[in-house]
Amino acid sequence: MTEFAIGQRWLSETETELGLGIVVNLDYRLVTVFYPACEEERTYAKANAPLSRMTFAAGDRIQTQAGDALIVSAVEQVDQLLIYQAAPEDDPAALRPVPESQLGYQVELSAVTDRLFSKQLDSNNWFNLRVAALHARTQAEQSPVLGLRGPRIDLIGHQLWIAHEVANRFAPRVLLADEVGLGKTIEAGLILHQQLHTHRASRVLIVVPQPLVHQWFVEMVRRFNLHFSIFDRERLEALQPDESVRDMFARLLEEEHSGVASTPENPFLSEQLILCSTEFLAHCNMDQLASAEWDLLVVDEAHHLSWSEDAPSDAYQRVARLAAAARGLLLLTATPEQLGVESHFARLHLLDPDRFPTLEAFRSEQQDYQRIAALAGELVDNSIWSADLKARLQALLPDIAPEESRRAQILRELLDRSGTGRVLFRNTRKHVEGFPERHVEGIPLPFPEFYANGEPDDALHPESGFNDDRWCAEDPRVSWLAEFLRRDRSRKVLVICARKETAIDLHAWCGYKLGMNVAVFHEDMDLISRDRAAAYFADPEDGAQALICSEIGSEGRNFQFAHHLVLLDLPRNPDLLEQRIGRLDRIGQTQDIQIHVPYFSDHPQEVLFQWYDQGMQAFTRTNPAGTQILAGSREQLDAALASPKDTTLRAALVEDTRTLAQQLQRQLEAGRDRLLELSSHQPEQAAALIAHLADADAAPPSDFMDSAFERFGVEVEEHSEHAIILKPGPHMIEPFPHLPEEGITVTAHRPTALSRDDLQFLTWEHPMVQGAIELVLSEDRGKASVALLRNPKVKPGTLLIEAFYTVECSAPRALQASRFLPGTIIRSLLDAQGRDLSQAISFPGLSQQCHKMEKPLARKIVDSQQALLEKLLANDQQRVNAQAEEIIQAALATMRTHQDGERNRLVQLQQKNPAIRQEEIDFLDRQTDALRQHLAEARCQLAAVRVIVAAAS
């Protein structure tokens, strides 16, 4: 085993871009190396750490942490550490000792020329593969859809736009509030994927209601290749074994001895990606959870976080603790105002407490907001602006000339400065087209005498007066349901009722007494039983015909394969009704949705049905003003529910609700919705993203991977038109990244990936492809090669050198220095006189004419031409260094312009709108300083070289 010592300098063989590391910790099995260039730490098993010791010999050039360049004249070893005697090149007498721990972190690797001149030559195929990997890495960094290419999703504009807009922010804090079923989970997944892929985030916590835990887990793996660890009580207990009495004494003695109290390991630090339920939060140690350094916190179904000034709910307070500690926050809800404006405010407050400090300020701003939103609508609708419109605009934005040519800028400013533009995204079916229609059928039934014997919790649920399933025999809704199911056994039917007891009784009755094929789903079932029930219902062949769900049990679930929805009762809240219909009315629904509502005549159930149906058409279309309608008609509704036989009261309720709904609808159309729409979806930019992704789909990694499979001995078998099976081959020397022993089937074709969950979607962002790129680039093979050129037009014996250089910057990943200096490749093609022919002869064109040269001949050529090659390469390095310097200077200039622009915008905004936290500006300043330093230190290095000799034809 290698002997490591603290202070030694080592280089990661697999991640050379980390720069020179320093050993900072050792135990008997592990070694921890800190990489100052990227401020990252890695811990390796000592036995197989992929590390090379960095040592220098007399004559080598070294650089100290202070940036002094020195020439080594002697080396000595003291306690396993090296001390170099070194002096500046122009003052050899000024010798001084430089312990290796004081070396800088930049490394000059001469591995390529070393390999060439030590004649470790590889075939053309290895060289080509290496160049392809270099290109793949740089192209990825330059892609405008970086982080969005990998997910297995349909390319849907509004989702991609939101993901792109949010994921590019530092530590995004937003409320994703698309209408139910429009893809908030997908949007959150895209944001996570991009943030993780670009290393803006590495630690993520997702909190969802218990019934959705498994669905999220599966969706994250299946669509985004993100493997979350589910944390529940059992897992936590297993991670925190009870301390034995002996251990406790040992710890106390230790504490007494050292005078320091030892803190137990935080179990939430054991995984990077954690998924847990809201219920789990209620019982876990919030101090530990909140201190687990989350980059991103995601909370689904956030409308449950109810809040009022004097009584914030426990769930709200717990999430608030996490939200304050996490850098980024995504709240998801389809019905942001379901619990009223107070809770809506409270959630915005979680996202940005500075921007939304008090409920009072929020309320008054809301009123202003409607005016501004209406103005935004006018700006969009009118190509020529009237003098009055311009005057109103000028009053709002005095610092911008109100000219039509500045329309885009003005709208952006309006969004930024007013309302919830930066933090709230809401798309509605109205402007995301392509959804099927919804139809409703009301089934009036007589109220059974039998119910007169019970004592129901409330009149809407007469069955609640019974504590077993006896009511099912007497309730005509049940006999209607049984008959409805019998009439056509091939259709899948989702049945929803408010109470879990109703669902349980109904299931027992239909299943055991009537022998029907039904499944049940409610909040008291454990996760496994619930998922089993959902899967049983989803099974198209042998599955259940109906799934009977309670209200909460079905929330957030995907049942769009069914087209029939039976509502056995109706909720009082329009948002809840929309949640119910949203189980079927979701992206992916292929047919019109048939909603069936059995209800009792002259009963509160009929009142509710008519209120929804005739008053606000809530069954057949989504109603964004549901909460306001409820607020505006509550008294009338209560009165009509209390006297269901009073048809006059009912007719007035329906009529007044209709007027109110139309009025609210008009109001929404006129103003507020427009501003939110504008900030939630930019169709032109979304179309550009889709086009970029379509281009990316048209250039999949197939060719690159085929060569990698061949080089590394992975066996490839045909599977079907667009899919192949990959297996470890018999000659495979080392494991291939993400290739399991039993093999996998992959496709690079998006439509196939979408229709076949069992296939992996192989894009440039798939972990296997990323792993293959890293593997190839960490290999020495392919760095130096000698090839035979067959081209009748080239004189035999002509010598060419093809060299690929990379311009790269080692910087902490979170800085995203590649935005300004994406990994860049410089190619040279030199003739024996040192002329560069790279512009005239392309790499692919030349590669086609390059053929294998036998090793002995290749070695002989390198031997005989070494002096010339050394000279040509040294001169070339100087030439490309100058070119690289220009690239680096240009990157610095772009960075400065960008950062200055961002800063100015934030400062300006801060004066007009408290939306901008000072913290954000300070962060930007620190980021600019760090970027300046790291970009200036970018290096140009030779990454691969090929010597080409023309053959006699």
Ligand SMILES: Nc1ncnc2c1ncn2[C@@H]1O[C@H](COP(=O)(O)OP(=O)(O)OP(=O)(O)O)[C@@H](O)[C@H]1O
């Ligand atoms: N881009 C997409 N590609 C493929 N499927 C999608 C896409 N967007 C959404 N879906 C599917 O549509 C359904 C609804 O999406 P999702 O669950 O993300 O919606 P939601 O807005 O979170 O719903 P809810 O409001 O019920 O929580 C899911 O089955 C999802 O897999």
